[in-house]
Amino acid sequence: MTEAEVIQALTPVFHDVFDDDSIVLSPEMTANDIEGWDSQTHVMLTVAAEQRFGIKFRTAELESLRNVGHFAQVISARLAGR
Amino acid sequence: MDQLLWLAEHPDLSAAIGEVKREPDPLARLEATTRLANYRRDFTLATRLDRLASEGLQAVTNGEASVAGLQPLRIALLASHTVDHLVPAIRVAGLQRGLALKVHVAPYGLYRQALLMDDAELASFAPQLIVLALDARDAPLQLPLEASPESVAAAVTTRVDELRLLWRCARERYAAQVVQQTIVPADPPIFGSFEALVPASPWALIDRLNTAIRRAAGEDGVLLLDLAWEAARGSYGDGLAEPLRWHQAKQLVSPNLAPLYGDQLARIAAASVGLSRKCLVLDLDNTLWGGVVGDDGIDGLHLGQGSPSGEAFLAFQHYAALLARRGIILAVCSKNDQNIAEAAFKHPEMVLKRSDIAAFVANWEDKANNLRRIASMLNIGLDSLVFVDDNPAERDIVRRELPQVAVPELPEDVADYPARIAAAGYFEAVSFTSDDATRGRNYALNAERKVAMTQATDMQGYLRDLQMVLYATRIGDAELARSTQLINKTNQFNLTTRRYSEAEVERIARRGPRAVALAIRLADKYGDNGLISVVLARPDTAFADDELLIDSWLMSCRVLGRQVEEAVLDVLVHAARAAGYRTLIGEYRPSGRNGMVAEHYPQLGFVPHPAPTEAASEATFWRYDLGSSRPTHHFIEVQA
Numbered sequence: 001m002t003e004a005e006v007i008q009a010l011t012p013v014f015h016d017v018f019d020d021d022s023i024v025l026s027p028e029m030t031a032n033d034i035e036g037w038d039s040q041t042h043v044m045l046t047v048a049a050e051q052r053f054g055i056k057f058r059t060a061e062l063e064s065l066r067n068v069g070h071f072a073q074v075i076s077a078r079l080a081g082r
Numbered sequence: 083m084d085q086l087l088w089l090a091e092h093p094d095l096s097a098a099i100g101e102v103k104r105e106p107d108p109l110a111r112l113e114a115t116t117r118l119a120n121y122r123r124d125f126t127l128a129t130r131l132d133r134l135a136s137e138g139l140q141a142v143t144n145g146e147a148s149v150a151g152l153q154p155l156r157i158a159l160l161a162s163h164t165v166d167h168l169v170p171a172i173r174v175a176g177l178q179r180g181l182a183l184k185v186h187v188a189p190y191g192l193y194r195q196a197l198l199m200d201d202a203e204l205a206s207f208a209p210q211l212i213v214l215a216l217d218a219r220d221a222p223l224q225l226p227l228e229a230s231p232e233s234v235a236a237a238v239t240t241r242v243d244e245l246r247l248l249w250r251c252a253r254e255r256y257a258a259q260v261v262q263q264t265i266v267p268a269d270p271p272i273f274g275s276f277e278a279l280v281p282a283s284p285w286a287l288i289d290r291l292n293t294a295i296r297r298a299a300g301e302d303g304v305l306l307l308d309l310a311w312e313a314a315r316g317s318y319g320d321g322l323a324e325p326l327r328w329h330q331a332k333q334l335v336s337p338n339l340a341p342l343y344g345d346q347l348a349r350i351a352a353a354s355v356g357l358s359r360k361c362l363v364l365d366l367d368n369t370l371w372g373g374v375v376g377d378d379g380i381d382g383l384h385l386g387q388g389s390p391s392g393e394a395f396l397a398f399q400h401y402a403a404l405l406a407r408r409g410i411i412l413a414v415c416s417k418n419d420q421n422i423a424e425a426a427f428k429h430p431e432m433v434l435k436r437s438d439i440a441a442f443v444a445n446w447e448d449k450a451n452n453l454r455r456i457a458s459m460l461n462i463g464l465d466s467l468v469f470v471d472d473n474p475a476e477r478d479i480v481r482r483e484l485p486q487v488a489v490p491e492l493p494e495d496v497a498d499y500p501a502r503i504a505a506a507g508y509f510e511a512v513s514f515t516s517d518d519a520t521r522g523r524n525y526a527l528n529a530e531r532k533v534a535m536t537q538a539t540d541m542q543g544y545l546r547d548l549q550m551v552l553y554a555t556r557i558g559d560a561e562l563a564r565s566t567q568l569i570n571k572t573n574q575f576n577l578t579t580r581r582y583s584e585a586e587v588e589r590i591a592r593r594g595p596r597a598v599a600l601a602i603r604l605a606d607k608y609g610d611n612g613l614i615s616v617v618l619a620r621p622d623t624a625f626a627d628d629e630l631l632i633d634s635w636l637m638s639c640r641v642l643g644r645q646v647e648e649a650v651l652d653v654l655v656h657a658a659r660a661a662g663y664r665t666l667i668g669e670y671r672p673s674g675r676n677g678m679v680a681e682h683y684p685q686l687g688f689v690p691h692p693a694p695t696e697a698a699s700e701a702t703f704w705r706y707d708l709g710s711s712r713p714t715h716h717f718i719e720v721q722a
Contacts, residue, residue, distance in 0.1 A: 016096065016126040019133055040166055043330060047337045048126050059329050 001079050003027070003072040006053075010071060013048045026051060027069030028082060045071075085122075085342040088490040088506035089178075090481060090571040092121035109147055112177075115486065116152065119178040125171060125340045132170035135177060143184035150484070150674055151465070152182040153581075154523070155351055158209035158258070159185060160193035162220035163334040164705050171344030176507060178345070179352035180465065191220075197251040204256070210583070211351055212258040213307065214248065217334045218268040218288055229282040234290065242294045249304050259354050259583040259625075261347070262299055264292045264310035266334065268323045303563070303584045305350055305512055317505070318342065339459070339546070346507065353510040355581045356571035358461055359488055362503075363403055363453060365471035366416040366423055368442070369496070370402075370434065371395050375426045376418055385432030394497035399433035400462025401500035406438055409518030410509055413441040413456045415469065420444040440528075449476055450483035461639035463573060463675065468508045513567045517612035524611060545717045546643060552646065553603040554653040554722040556617075557591040561601035563687060564613045569636060574638040578680060578701075590633065596621050598630065598657045602650055604641055604718075614638040615650055619658070619666070624694035629705075630663040635682075645716035649685050652714065652721045659708050667691060668704040687712075 001009070007025050015021045016034050031037035037045075046065060050056055055078045057065070064070050095118065113133040123131065141147040143154045157172070159165050169185050173296035176183035182542060186207045188196045196204050221239045245262065252260045267288050271277040277285045292310050299306050313322050321339035328334070333623035335343045352358060364677060367374045372384025372391050386392045399684040406412050412434070416423055427436040436442070439460040443452045449471070457464050464486040470478055477489045490506050511518075531548070549565060557565050566584045573579070582590070600616040615637040622631040632654070637646060658666055668683040686705035699705070 016130065019130050021100075034181070039331070043130070043167060043327070044126065046330075046336055051124070051338060057326070059326055062326075062330055 001076055003076045006072040006075045006079075007068060009050065010068070010075075013052050014043070017045050017048050018055065025068050027067065027072065029068040030066060031046070049075065055079065085124075085339065086345060087122070087493075088502055089120060090477075090489075090491050092118070092292050095121055095127055096130075097122060099127065099134060102134050108137035108141060110138075112142065112149055112152075112182075115174075116149075116177040119174050120481075120485065123341055125175070125338050125371065128174045128341045128344065128603055131174045131177075134575045135173065138171065139182055139184070142182040149182065151180060152177065153180060153355055153357065154182045154184070155211065155355060156184045156186070156207060156209050157213060157347075157351060158188060158204060158207060159213050159215060160188045160196050160198075161213075161215035162191055162193060163215065163217045163328075164190060164332045165215055165335075167241050167331075167333060167337045168335060168340045168343055171340035172347055172576055172605050173344075175341065175344035175348035176298050179348045180357045181348060181352055181355070184352070194248065197248045197255070199349040200255075209256055211261060211354060212252045212256065213261045213263065213347065213359055214245070214252075214309075215263045215334075217267060218265050218284075219328075222284075223291070225287070226280050226282065230446055231281045234281040234287065234615060238287070238290050241291060242298050245295065246298055246302060249302050249502045253583075257583065257589060258583050259585070260302075260304045261307050261350055262295060262304050263307045266293060266309050266313045266322050268328070283542075284563065305354065307347060307350060308438075312346070327574070343494075349507040350512075352599040353512045354570065354583070356569075356573070357465075357511050358512075358571075359468045359508040360466040360571075361411040361413055361440075361455060361456075361460060361468065362402060362411045362509075363467050363469045364402065365413045365469075365473070365476070366414060366418060366426070369470060369471045370399060371411040371426070371429070371432075372496075380426050380429050383426065383429060385429060392431070393498070394495070396431065396433060398499045401503070403433050403438065405509065406515040407519065408509075408511070408514065408561055409521040411440045411460060411462075411521065412438055413460070413467075414439050414443065415449055415456060415471075416444045417446055417449070417451045418444040448479070448483075451481065453484060453487055461574070461642065468503075468506075470499070470503065491612050506560045512570075513563050515564050515567070517564060520610075520612065524609070524640060542717070548644070548646065548717070549607040550646075550718040551605045552649045552653075552718045552720050553605070554650070554720070555603075557587065557599040559600045560678075561613070562588060562591075565599075567614045568613060568616050568638065569618075569634060572636040572638065573673070573675045574639055575642065576634075576673070576676050577632070577679055578669055578671045579676060581636050582618075582634075588619055590618050593620060595661055597655065598661065600650075600653060600657070602646075602653070604644075604646060605720045611638075611641055614641045615646060617650060617654055619654065622667075624696065628662065628664040629667050630658045630661070632666070632668045632669065635668075645718065647682065647686065648714070648716040649718040649720050650715075652720055653710065655706075655708060657721065664708050666704065666706040666708060669697075669701055670704070671698060671701045 011025050014023050046057055053075050061074050100117055102111055103110045112135050114457045115131050142149055166187055174185045180636055225237055265288050267285050269284055271285045273280055273283055278285045282284055318339050321336040323334055324336045327336045364370055372380055372395055384392045386397050407496050424436055439458045440483050443456055464484055468488045469480055480487055481489050488508050492501055562584055566587050598619040600617045603611055604611045604614050618634040619630050619632045625631055668688050683704035688706045691703040691705040693703045
């Protein structure tokens, strides 16, 4: 899965977690751009993304999940087995 | 990880949530969410359901509105780990268990301060339930690995004594029921299987601590959320003390397991206010035995030793029999010919006997109607029933027709039925007394009494012939647990439906000679019915000094129609006069389920009394002049 494809697949995850179907994701989006993205929903987001893609983030990766693009990079790399 | 497997799957819960979101009325949204809470959900869906309900929940828990089937309850979470992410799932599980929950989370790690010092925020929240959610990394016992068993025991005692002090503060400061979470080991063992043989090894310490916590909880009337046992049973997979979640957010329970944790807490909360289920209703063919008795005949049934499936049915019956032994009522609801179905209970391998079944309904009518009939035969509500049927179509129909009845989704294999029913937590208990152990027998005896009643030519003759003796005792230590249990589970014959914790009952009963708190037992020629009625009466500032307010009056429906309330009034009149009162004040608060006692006070000779200004608007008040002499209308010998 390319990063763009991951972002597309992440969209419904964001819709569910933030209960807002109007969210349109772009790689540079951060917590400042989405209402309700705080430390608690951030954990929910990581867990929901893990469930969606059947992966488990590593502790070292958690720190790099600062914007949507980073999410997509890490997920895409993990799905590719890197 | 799969969880809440006993709940049915919604074809598209996400879409259903989207639909309810458009409903403008918060209470209508709450009711719709409560219906959706009966379906299996993951943590994101639980959070979305919680958002839908939140406005309505707020109105209900603040007393601005009420919704049938939802009882408000305030829970304070005092934790040594992060629990904020669990709160939405706790509230949604509450809806499914009949509770409108208001949840307060004390600041992370400050549970001691909240209980030992005056916490203004907690005091104004006025928790009814305080959950102490602690973990292995909190205040670990500081012992060298080579510490002697004696010093380990001493350290464990010190730690448990500290907890007991906190429990006492929770009771005394807030009159709250305490729920203590047991400790889940955080780090892997360091000795392997040898771990338990080293008294001060991390796992051995936690094991001892949990054992001591459980014993102390039993002694102090504290309830357990036994997460350590759940961890050992594997209920949470690796979702407890998961290193990633701990390092990321100090979460003991992983967010994806929030629905399960929420439900385990909600079922304890529900049990503490009497909302646990009371009766297991069983289908017969392919549920209690393999095969169809009407087609295959008794000899053709798969049941008993010798075949794996026969043993599996036997094991399920055995589990049902164990539930009966702890006080769960058993009933049968089957599409069958009544005679053929009853005859099958003579199969030599049957564990359950016909006499274990308190209500036996086998006919060709629809099951929803038959479940209504069972509830009325047993004098219990539909919301006390759990219906077990191997046929998914029957389960669906009952869920649709009678949403109050719990209908667990069942695994394909009957061998897995007991674990599924246990996991669903319908019968969560908050006490176990000898009355529970004999309840099954009491229901059987009641059946005999009913037969005697139809044989007796007149009611008066029947009642006289029962040779009833009523024992009334002031509520003391010995009666506290059972009285509280009855107060919290009685719905129909209950004048005010006020629910109290043991601490609160104790507080009322100990108010000195001015309070009259009675525990009432009834025996008859068939046996002892156990504790069947409780009356709490106390002076109240809304009334004059010589007026005694009957705060609570409730009675088990097992002894309805036997004039017990007449005899109880005799006892109450006598006790009130002795305490110097001149008038009894009765109160009736309709709850939606206690219509049978709407005329209780006028029938006993009370006359209408104006309601005090601060009383709930729908409550009615009644007075009884203790100066007049009271004629007796019963055939009960009173021993007070």
